[in-house]
Amino acid sequence: EVQLVESGGDLVQPGESLRLSCAASGFTFSTYEMNWVRQAPGKGLEWVSYISDSGSTIYYADSVKGRFTISRNNAKNSLYLQMNSLRAEDTAVYYCARGQIGFDYWGQGTLVTVSS
Amino acid sequence: QSVLTQPPSASGTPGQRVTISCSGSSSNIGDNPVNWYQQLPGTAPKLLIHSNNQRPSGVPDRFSGSKSGTSASLAISGLQSEDEADYYCAAWDDSLNDSYVFGTGTKVTVL
Numbered sequence: 001e002v003q004l005v006e007s008g009g010d011l012v013q014p015g016e017s018l019r020l021s022c023a024a025s026g027f028t029f030s031t032y033e034m035n036w037v038r039q040a041p042g043k044g045l046e047w048v049s050y051i052s053d054s055g056s057t058i059y060y061a062d063s064v065k066g067r068f069t070i071s072r073n074n075a076k077n078s079l080y081l082q083m084n085s086l087r088a089e090d091t092a093v094y095y096c097a098r099g100q101i102g103f104d105y106w107g108q109g110t111l112v113t114v115s116s
Numbered sequence: 117q118s119v120l121t122q123p124p125s126a127s128g129t130p131g132q133r134v135t136i137s138c139s140g141s142s143s144n145i146g147d148n149p150v151n152w153y154q155q156l157p158g159t160a161p162k163l164l165i166h167s168n169n170q171r172p173s174g175v176p177d178r179f180s181g182s183k184s185g186t187s188a189s190l191a192i193s194g195l196q197s198e199d200e201a202d203y204y205c206a207a208w209d210d211s212l213n214d215s216y217v218f219g220t221g222t223k224v225t226v227l
Contacts, residue, residue, distance in 0.1 A: 045218040
C-alpha cells in the first residue's frame with residue numbers, strides 16, 4: 001500500500017525556519033517525481049515545489065523561490081522541504097504528493113503556523 | 117492568485133448531472149494535460165481525472181473529463197450525496213517557470 005506521511009509542522013514566529021519531511025513507503029520511491037502542495041486555512045490548493053526522481057530537476061512557485069528548498073534522499077525514501085524566512089502567509093497545511101502529470105497519492109498533511 | 121478559473125459553486129439533486137468548467141490559457145490548459153482533484157471535507161485531495169479524461173483505478177465512471185482549446189470540464193453524472201466536495205482543476209504552466217497551477221476550486225453541493 002502506498003503511504004506518504006508528512007511531519008515537522010509546528011508553530012513558528014515570522015522569520016524563523018522549519019524543515020518538513022515526507023516518509024514514503026509501498027512503492028519504489030526513487031523512480032517517482034514528488035511535490036509539495038499547500039493549503040491555507042479555508043483557501044484553495046497551491047503548488048509549492050517539484051523534484052524529479054533523481055533530484056536533478058527542481059521547480060518552485062514564485063511565492064517561495066529563494067526561501068524554500070526541496071530535496072530528497074532516495075536511500076531513506078524521504079522527501080524534504082526546508083523553509084526559511086517564514087511569513088504569516090506561509091501558514092497552511094503542507095501535503096507531499098507523488099507524480100508529475102497527475103498527483104496520484106497524497107499524504108495527510110502537516111500544519112505550519114507562522115505567527116508572533 | 118490562480119491562473120485557472122472555476123465557478124465558486126455548483127449544485128444538483130441526487131441523480132442529476134453537474135458540470136464544472138475550468139478556464140485557462142495557451143500556456144497551461146492549451147499546451148498541457150488537465151487533471152482534476154476531489155477534496156472531501158477535512159481530507160487530503162484525491163486525483164479524480166488525469167491527462168484530460170483518464171480515470172485512475174477505483175474512480176467511478178460517473179466522473180468524466182474533457183478539454184477543448186484553453187478550457188476543460190469535469191462532469192459528474194448520477195450525482196450522489198458522497199460527491200459533495202471541493203473540486204480543483206490543475207495543469208502545468210509553461211510560462212511561469214514551469215509551475216503547476218491549480219484552479220480556484222468549485223464547491224459542489226448535493227441538494
